[in-house]
Amino acid sequence: MSGYSNxxxxxxxxxxxxxxxxxxxxxxxxxxxxxxxxILSQDDYYKPRELQMPDPKGIRNFDLPDSIxxxxxxxxxxxxxxxxxxxxxxxxxxxxxxxxxxxxFTPAPTLVLEGLFVFYIESIFNKLDLKVxxxxxxxxxxxxxxxxxxxxRNYPLEDVLYRYQHHVxxxxxxxxxxxxxxxxxxxxxxxxxxxxxEVLEGFIHTKVRETTVKPGxxxxxx
Numbered sequence: 001m002s003g004y005s006n007x008x009x010x011x012x013x014x015x016x017x018x019x020x021x022x023x024x025x026x027x028x029x030x031x032x033x034x035x036x037x038x039i040l041s042q043d044d045y046y047k048p049r050e051l052q053m054p055d056p057k058g059i060r061n062f063d064l065p066d067s068i069x070x071x072x073x074x075x076x077x078x079x080x081x082x083x084x085x086x087x088x089x090x091x092x093x094x095x096x097x098x099x100x101x102x103x104x105f106t107p108a109p110t111l112v113l114e115g116l117f118v119f120y121i122e123s124i125f126n127k128l129d130l131k132v133x134x135x136x137x138x139x140x141x142x143x144x145x146x147x148x149x150x151x152x153r154n155y156p157l158e159d160v161l162y163r164y165q166h167h168v169x170x171x172x173x174x175x176x177x178x179x180x181x182x183x184x185x186x187x188x189x190x191x192x193x194x195x196x197x198e199v200l201e202g203f204i205h206t207k208v209r210e211t212t213v214k215p216g217x218x219x220x221x222x
Contacts, residue, residue, distance in 0.1 A: 007081055008038070008111040009207045010127055011200075012118045014179065015134030016172040017063070017164075018141030018148070020189040024134055024197065025114050031201050036208045038080060038108040042115020044091045045073045055166060063163070063171040065117045074123050076105070083107045093153045109208045116171070119179040132200065133183035137190050138169075 015021050029039055045068050046052075052060040052067055061067065076086045086105040092098040119125050119133075136144075145164055149155040155163075180186060187196030 006083075006109065008107065008109055009129050009210065010077075010081075011110065011112045011130045011132060011204070012125070012128040013112060013114045013132045013134065014116060014119045014176060014183075015189075016136070016141055016176055017116065017168050018144035019134045019136040020144070020193060021114055021134050022148075024187075024189070024193050025112070027193075027197055028112070028200065032110075032204065032208075034106055034108065036108055037110050037112065037204065038105055039112045039114060040073075040076065040080070040086075040105055042068055042073065042113070042118055043093075044088055044103060045069045045115075046091050046093075059162070059166075061167045063116070063167040065120050065175055068115075068117055068121070070117075070121045070124070073121070077111070077113065077124065077127065080105060080107050080111055097154060109210070110204050116176060119182070120175045125179075130185070130203075131179075131183040132185045132187065133180045134187050134189050134193065134196075135180065136188070140190060 013021060013025065025039060025041070029037070046062060047067060047069050049060060052062055053064055055061050076088070079086050084107065088103050088105070090100040090103050092100050113124060113128070119128075119131065125131075142164055145168065146157065146160050149160045150157060185196070185200070187193050187200075189196075
């Protein structure tokens with residue numbers, strides 16, 4: 001068990017696939033030591049491939065809320081809130097060229113939950129003290145998705161485009177986009193998220209040593 005025991009300030013970060021969440025999170029991670037900021041990604045909670053729902057063509061759909069082990073995710077969030085260290089095997093998106101690592105998450109004053117469905121999962125959404133939505137134009141998201149899935153996950157282009165049209169876009173419109181109106185901060189990432197990142201960084205600095213949650217502010221768009 002970690003020496004940190006106070007309830008963390010919980011920030012949720014979501015947005016469509018290709019909106020730039022992963023890059024945003026990586027930049028945020030660089031700005032804080034692990035003792036001040038813990039980041040938990042929904043990506044590490046995908047269910048095994050054989051448990052993913054097949055579409056009418058028999059292709060497994062990883063872009064549904066049910067593709068995530070939300071029960072395990074919520075349990076790990078609660079453990080971090082209680083001051084317990086969480087260890088979990090990294091999810092490698094079925095890439096045979098990548099060997100999974102054992103990830104360790106240490107409790108900290110601020111906990112960031114990141115992923116496509118962290119707002120859609122009601123039990124998680126209700127625990128969030130601040131909700132951040134990263135938004136980008138659809139054509140940019142498609143381009144970013146192609147680059148990511150071909151290079152990082154070794155997916156064929158035809159497969160990437162099919163999944164975007166039949167899995168990614170419908171899921172975004174139904175399970176992700178509606179939460180933009182319920183978010184406290186909307187960060188537009190068509191060209192750069194730098195201003196939004198600076199604002200969130202400054203906000204976290206003011207919260208990092210607090211132990212009580214204060215009422216949120218009105219939505220701000222960048």
